[in-house]
Amino acid sequence: MAFLALGINHKTASVDVRERVAFTPEQLVEALRQLCNLTASREAAILSTCNRSELYLEQEQISADEVLAWLAGYHNLSLEELRACAYVHQDDAAVRHMMRVASGLDSMVLGEPQILGQMKSAYAVAREAGTVGPLLGRLFQATFSTAKTVRTDTAIGENPVSVAFAAVSLAKQIFTDMHRSQALLIGAGETITLVARHLHEQGVKRIVVANRTLERARMLAEQFGAHAVLLADIPDELVNSDIVISSTASQLPILGKGAVERALKQRKHKPIFMVDIAVPRDIEPEVGELDDVYLYTVDDLHEVVAENLKSRQGAAQAAEELVGGGVVEFMQRLRELAAVDVLRAYRQQAERTRDEELAKAQRMLANGSSAEDVMAQLARGLTNKLLHAPSVQLKKLSADGRFDALAVAQELFALDEGTDKQAQ
Structure with a gap:
């Protein structure tokens, strides 16, 4: 029996290589079955994300080279190219690696929570494919349990370490009741999508997405029950917006001091929280000079993220200790x-x-023997037969000079050698 964890990740391979080694959801079941049929792997699971492709295996004997050759062949890579960026962990190290991955300790963003859900999906797919048995199944359950303990007992995932999450967290400090707040999001890219998701999860009353093209704004807005408008509609929406977060690719500012001043007058100087994540900036710096405006730039958010990363790194040591304990307990x-x-x-x-x-x-x-004779014969017969095989083996071990095995036998049968000698 041997556990293997092997693959590539963001630390060892470029995006180009990671893309070529990735498995699509449609490929996984067939790939898992092929992996078990063509290699020495008796049990297998595959984790494939944008940052890593990893194989978790149980084998009777280690055959990492065989598995790497299969992985290279499956993705039409040269074995040398794959070997140059792949890592292999065996037994205790494989268990530790899986637990660290699930706990977010091996992620690009330390402590990020999504990876645990991705590992659970990998386990579910492997079960569907019929490639998870009792040993790998137990390892996955121990991994999930350890990751849950890390989340519960440490602060590794508490503080935001993405710009989008940091922006929403700052908004929560100003507007304690997010359910009564309205948000205007300018742009429709990846960062604004994350911001929209976080705001939606916080129960923001109304979200408006403004973009250069209305179709793109609608595509994003539909995901979160938001309202889509064009950039030209921003002045009208600004009046009702408590939170404004902008991230576009515009080379010129989209929101100027004059438009904000007019909106503040109509709002009777009710505060507006603004975050400009764009580079170059979408919001004129002079807007930050206005009373009742809290304007943060991407640099301000990076400071928040850096501070929170320090906090997570402090919690990482405690998390590593919990993972170490999880490995010891599982292997025991x-x-x-x-x-x-x-x-x-x-x-x-x-x-x-x-x-x-x-x-x-x-x-x-039945033949008329006395009960006393029968009991004595039963006791002798049981004793002789139960001791026969161990006695023969112990004599053989002694003749072969296997004194280490004799010591184990002493411990196995709970014999006190000193007491026995005294009794003699």
Whole structure:
């Protein structure tokens, strides 16, 4: 039995290579079955995200080179190219790696929570493909349990470390009741999409998405029940907006001091929280001079993110210790399970011996032997037969000079050598 975790990630491979090694959702089930059929892997799961492609395997004997060759062939890469950026972890190290990944300790953004859900999806797909058995299944469950403990017992995921999340977190400090707030988002790119998601999750009353093209604004707005407008409509929407977050690719400012001043008068100077994430800036710097406007730039948010990253890094040490404990506990339980088959076979053998000797005793009683003689014979027969095989093996081990095995036998049978000598 051996565990393997191998693959590539954002630390070891370029985006170009990661794209070529990625698995699409449609490929996974077939790839998993092929992996188990064409390699020594008895159990397998595949985790494939934008930042990593990893294979988690259980094998009778380590065959990492064989698996890497399969992975290279599947994606039409040269083995040398893949080997140059791949990593391989075995047994305890493989268990540790999986637990670190699930806990967000190996992520591009330390402590990010999405990876745990992605690992759970990888497990679910492997179960669907029929490539997860009892050993890898136990490892996944232990991994999920450890990751949950890390989330619960450390602060590794508490503070925002993305610009979008930091922007929404700052808004929450100013507007304690987000359900009564209205937001205007300028742009429709990836960052604004994340901002919209966070605002929607916070229950913001109304979200408006303004973009240069109305179709793109609508595509984003539909995801979160928002309203789509053109950039030309911003002055009208500004009057009702408590939160304004902008991130476009415009080379010139989109929102000027005059438009904000007019909106503030109509709002009777009710405060507006503004975040300009764009570079070059979308909001004229002079807007920040106005009373009742809280304007933050992308540099301000980076300071928040950097401070929060320091906090997460402090929590990472505690998380690493929890992962270490999870590895030790899992491997100990696995070793205990390894004894189950031996114990089961030993018990079955002892029960067969018992039944044989009991049958003899019953025949002796039926033939008129005294109960005392039958019990004595039963005891002798059981003792002799139960001791026969261990006695033969111990003598052989002693003759072969296997004194280490004799010491184990002493411990196994809970023998106190000093007491035995005194008794003699």
